[in-house]
Amino acid sequence: MEKNIIVLSIVALSLACLAFAFEPSPLQDFCVADSTSSARLNGLACKHPASIGANDFSFSGLHLPGNTSNPNGSRVTPVSVAQLPGLNTLGISMVRIDYAPWGINPPHTHPRATEILTVIEGSLQVGFVTSNPDNGLITKTLHKGDVFVFPVGLVHFQRNVGTGNTVAIAALSSQNPGVITIANAVFGSKPDVSGDILAKAFQVDRSVVDQLQTKF
Template identity: 80%
Template sequence: MATQVALLVIVALGFCCLAFAFEPKPLQDFCVADPTSSARVNGLVCKNPMLVQANDFSFSGLHLPGNTTNPVGSRVTPVTVTQLPGLNTLGISMVRIDYAPWGINPPHTHPRATEVLTVLEGSLQVGFVTSNPENRHITKVLQKGDVFVFPVGLIHYQHNVGYGNAVAIAALSSQNPGVITIANAVFGSKPDIGSDILAKAFQVDKSIVDQLQTKF
């Protein structure tokens, strides 16, 4: 009997862990975000449902190409709860990504979301790296219409390997997935991470770290 009880407890705890690993399901039809509220909650406060309009569930602009004239040659156009208040509590968002020829979406992570990317135009090399200690690089070249999944929290990237522009649309499993661009976070933090720390971490000379930090 004691063994059965212990087994039930373990199973119950397992389900609890799964439940807390993702955003909670809404308890009403919708909870349109009210960005004017000063209340602090895990998410955004709901607007009075009687004041909700169709525009709260609509976003225009994903048909417009992003400006890729920047050092990395890509532009992300997000549609998160910030741009589309009706996404609040629904656990989903999306982005459009434009790539100049040979442009990249640099290695980054989404701490709160898995990403499903679909190529609309062009050819993209995509990849992600598994966690320690394997650090396995899983990569593939995608063509128009291909789909690829980046698991939540893992470092991933996209690289336009064609001579023309490329476009992708991605869905993410959070209303606010967050993004941590690795190079920006490591070399562009404010205040700086000590160059002696980074030199030891990357096994390079401190002068190289100092040079990298000036670029971010």
């Protein structure tokens, strides 16, 4: 009996830890973010209800194409709590992604969110890589109206495989999902990660690492 109680206690503790691994449910109707507050907490402080209006729950601009004139040939237009204060504590956000022909959204992760993506126009190759030790690639080519999900924390990417522009809309399960672009993080950290470490990690000559670090 005592062993059963211990096992049940461990299971309950594990479930409790899992429940708190994601953003908690709000305890009021809303908590519009107060960007002027100096209070530091996990999220943003709430504006006084008397100062809240419809504009706090509205964002305009997702109909506008993003400028894809950059080395990746893509542009992400976010709608997170930074752009839409009413998202604070609601655990959701979204983005518009524009891709030039053969443009990419390079390999990256969202440390705090699962992403579900819908292709609005064009064709898009998408994929993610499973965690160690398998590192399996799950990939598919999507067309207009197709939907794909990227599990939280996993490295994923998109590439326009059409001859015209492609547009996608994605929703994420956090008001502030964060993004870690792999190449930027590894080769563009400030200060630099030691070139000797990176050369050994990637099994390349140190000169290759030095060249990559100059690009980021």
